[in-house]
Amino acid sequence: MDRNTQDRVRAREAALRLLNRLTTGVGVGALAGVGVLGAVSAYTIPGAATSSQTASTATSSSASSTSSTSGLGSSSTPINSSSSGSGVVVSGGT
Amino acid sequence: MNDTLLWYTTRGAGAVSLVLLTAVVVLGILSALRVKGAGWPRFLTTGLHRNLALMTLVFLGLHIVTAVVDPFTHLGWLTAVVPFSSYYRTFWLGLGTISFELLLAIVMTSLARGFIGHAAWRMVHWLTYASWPVAVIHGIGTGTDTLSAWLLVLTVACVAAVVAAIGFRVTAGSRDPLEEPRTTFQAAVQRREPR
Numbered sequence: 001m002d003r004n005t006q007d008r009v010r011a012r013e014a015a016l017r018l019l020n021r022l023t024t025g026v027g028v029g030a031l032a033g034v035g036v037l038g039a040v041s042a043y044t045i046p047g048a049a050t051s052s053q054t055a056s057t058a059t060s061s062s063a064s065s066t067s068s069t070s071g072l073g074s075s076s077t078p079i080n081s082s083s084s085g086s087g088v089v090v091s092g093g094t
Numbered sequence: 095m096n097d098t099l100l101w102y103t104t105r106g107a108g109a110v111s112l113v114l115l116t117a118v119v120v121l122g123i124l125s126a127l128r129v130k131g132a133g134w135p136r137f138l139t140t141g142l143h144r145n146l147a148l149m150t151l152v153f154l155g156l157h158i159v160t161a162v163v164d165p166f167t168h169l170g171w172l173t174a175v176v177p178f179s180s181y182y183r184t185f186w187l188g189l190g191t192i193s194f195e196l197l198l199a200i201v202m203t204s205l206a207r208g209f210i211g212h213a214a215w216r217m218v219h220w221l222t223y224a225s226w227p228v229a230v231i232h233g234i235g236t237g238t239d240t241l242s243a244w245l246l247v248l249t250v251a252c253v254a255a256v257v258a259a260i261g262f263r264v265t266a267g268s269r270d271p272l273e274e275p276r277t278t279f280q281a282a283v284q285r286r287e288p289r
Contacts, residue, residue: 015135023145026117030110030153037244038106042098044242 100164105239107157109248112233114150115197116252118143119226122219123259127266147201154194186235189228196225226256 121143130136158174161167169187173180177195178188203210203218230249239245 011133011135014133015138018133019138019141019145022142023149026114026146027149030114030149033110033113034103034106034153034156036106037109038102040244041105041109041239041242042102044244045238 097165100160101166104157104160104164105237107153107160108233108237109239109245111150111153111157112229112252113248114146114153115226115229116255118147118150119222119256120259121146122222123256123263127263144204147197147204151197151201154197158194183236186232190232190236193225193229193232196221196228200225 121139125136125139125143128136129139162169162171162174167182169180169182173187174191174194177191178184180187199218200222203215207215230253233245233249234240237245
């Protein structure tokens with residue numbers, strides 16, 4: 001193999017190494033990017049609590065409730081809810 | 095998995111997919127222009143273009159899967175396959191589905207280029223010029239972060255990069271290495287015709 005061919009082979013191998021490094025770098029960067037941009041998006045728009053309530057909360061007469069945000073929606077869990085239904089009659093036995 | 099984490103991952107993966115897709119488009123244009131330099135042979139541009147295209151599919155897959163399995167939106171798998179079948183932001187999500195399917199077709203035909211021939215591959219590859227803007231519009235229309243400064247900057251940078259690359263391609267003219275020999279040959283043939 002003459003010198004010119006050897007140089008070309010070496011240049012090609014160097015370019016292939018560069019291609020592998022660039023691909024790996026972009027892949028790692030993209031993975032990190034998902035994390036970083038996900039965190040930035042979480043920081044800028046963490047999710048808004050909506051006013052949608054469940055049927056059980058709508059009928060409850062409680063004034064105090066806790067609201068937790070999850071994704072785009074929210075869930076509301078009443079703590080001191082009271083029921084205004086009729087009394088429970090226990091029957092049976094002898 | 096935490097619903098909120100899925101939602102953040104969807105948004106992060108969507109933004110990264112846009113950046114990767116932009117890089118793929120720019121590299122594709124540079125590849126068509128046969129750009130090369132010292133220590134940067136032409137096959138490096140083509141190889142990086144191919145590798146990043148496959149990587150884009152992976153991150154688009156992450157974007158789609160996390161969006162579909164997010165229990166808040168209840169998108170369903172059909173949304174990822176059939177455009178405009180989503181009840182949620184129908185039009186904008188439909189554009190995302192179209193863009194993904196166009197990109198899938200482009201990558202698949204590139205992988206099967208040896209079987210389908212250059213002409214068919216080239217014809218399908220022109221769809222890139224439809225896939226990329228549709229993806230950008232999908233991001234602007236659907237995106238929760240559309241009005242956030244960071245995504246605005248990212249989107250503007252991506253659009254600027256592609257517009258610059260297209261402008262470069264249009265003004266650079268043909269870089270066909272066989273153009274001169276072909277012209278010489280045609281001229282020689284025309285000279286011989288009267289005989």
